[in-house]
Amino acid sequence: MESKQHQPQAGLSVAGLSKGYGRDAGALALDNFTLDFPAGECTVLLGPSGCGKTTVLRSIAGLVTPDAGRIAIDGDAVFDGATRTNVPPEKRRLGMVFQSYALWPHLTVAENIAYPLAASALSKAQTEAKVESMLQWVGLGGMGRRFAHELSGGQQQRVSLGRAMVGTPRAILFDEPLSNLDARLRERMRMELLALRQQAPFTSIYVTHDQLEAMTLGDRVVVMRAGRIEQTGSPEDVYKRPRTRFAADFVGIPNLLEGTVRSVEGREIVVETIVGALRTGGWRRDWTAGARCTVAVRPTLIRIERTPGAGGRPGRVIRSVFQGTSSVDLVDLDGQQIAVESFAEERHSPGTGVWVLPTPGALFALLDD
Ligand SMILES: Nc1ncnc2c1ncn2[C@@H]1O[C@H](COP(=O)(O)OP(=O)(O)OP(=O)(O)O)[C@@H](O)[C@H]1O
Ligand SMILES: [Mg+2]
Missing domain, CATH: 3.40.50.300 (P-loop containing nucleotide triphosphate hydrolases)
Incomplete structure (x- = not known):
């Protein structure tokens, strides 16, 4: 250069x-x-x-x-x-x-x-x-x-x-x-x-x-x-x-989840995390199955269900915060706090048992550090 x-x-x-x-x-x-x-x-x-x-x-x-x-x-x-x-x-x-x-x-x-x-x-x-x-x-x-x-x-x-x-x-x-x-x-x-x-x-x-x-x-x-x-x-x-x-945090993504690479298909990499298998747009090509990595999970790209039917991971609502156009549920999943943002009217009281899963079709960001 x-x-x-x-x-x-x-x-x-x-x-x-x-x-x-x-x-x-x-x-x-x-x-x-x-x-x-x-x-x-x-x-x-x-x-x-x-x-x-x-x-x-x-x-x-x-x-x-x-x-x-x-x-x-x-x-x-x-x-x-x-x-x-x-x-x-x-x-x-x-x-x-x-x-x-x-x-x-x-x-x-x-x-x-x-x-x-x-x-x-x-x-x-x-x-x-x-x-x-x-x-x-x-x-x-x-x-x-x-x-x-x-x-x-x-x-x-x-x-x-x-x-x-x-x-x-x-x-x-x-x-x-x-x-x-x-x-x-x-x-x-x-x-x-x-x-x-x-x-x-x-x-x-x-x-x-x-x-x-x-x-x-x-x-x-x-x-x-x-x-x-x-x-x-x-x-x-x-x-x-x-x-x-740093960049993920700065653009407002609070959920930085540790995961393991499950499969690599070109630039699309599936990563197993606490909220399930996430499809990511990997920008590095040297990821291999089994590698440890971090995925940035925007709270709008995961959702909450009240029943286990859809295959979500079970957790418990810590608190639910009303923000006007949306509300954010903070959910405890195996001791880890995950923020989920939704536009539904329904509010969850603390302690409610819920199931968290990725939004179908969502593409997540695989981080480099
Ligand atoms: N006149 C100065 N004398 C000494 N240190 C300075 C001076 N101006 C800036 N700095 C230092 O340089 C660094 C960068 O400052 P700068 O003002 O460029 O930051 P910034 O990104 O604009 O921050 P902000 O968002 O707070 O405006 C800071 O650590 C600041 O303390
Ligand atoms: Mg400035």
Whole structure:
């Protein structure tokens, strides 16, 4: 890989990026981080607090200087540790949207949006026209004269999106833009962002630790762990086929079951587990019958029966939690707790004897660790 010449390409490309904060930093915030961000796509960086998501964004924006590596935007190197290239942030032509809206309180909405154009050669009329089109685009037509503090959180975030976009940036970097909003507004803004991107795709990197945002907004999802990439794939790939315990846990799969490989048929591997024989999409080909392994079992892909007839494994309900659209039963199977999610109306009281079995046709994720 190292010897392969990096071809200039549209979009962003990051190679071998490392960053440690402070002289005695034990663990690196970024550890040889390498990733291409294709033009017109939204790449989501998903991962727990402290895994380096913001450091990736700030390095790309030029707000943090990496220790080593290379960053190119549309083929131009904006940072190269080897040649000491370091283009200042304002020359990188990137837009940023932060969790805190970071608007100027003493400026109107229109002035906030126009801010990045101040140093440009545009005439007043051209600037006004650009700002007006941004206001329309983010759905704030007619609100240009208000002050930022006279807007709701969601509206303020749309102003910062307009401001990030007005200078026709080469990419937009989002750092948890919705996490300060309440649940309903967050949901609406998520849909609005999706609609804006469908209208006119732009290159973006979107940082979040919310898996729902990652799944809806990402063309591609990158799961990060301690400054490195744990897994990259389509949202569906990462959701349905996490490859490691860490990724499975991060996409909300609580049941990680030990098992024994029973048979291998190409990429389909049948694994015997405590909830029965599970068909898995194995992504490694070297599994052999008898091998010990771990399967990630999403609670919606197993079910509960009240009778043994269907061939389930017997267990006892520990508790049943109502979640609105579904309920989750925590079941004790031979001393192991298994979560089962169902959309049935029926609730089970603690102590109820039940039988757990896989949903017919379900394909489970066989983990690599
Ligand atoms: N300015 C700084 N000085 C020292 N350490 C820092 C600094 N900024 C970040 N770090 C450390 O670098 C690591 C990565 O931080 P970063 O902010 O990139 O994480 P993150 O994935 O964005 O987390 P969060 O989800 O909490 O925002 C963390 O261990 C953090 O403590
Ligand atoms: Mg962060």
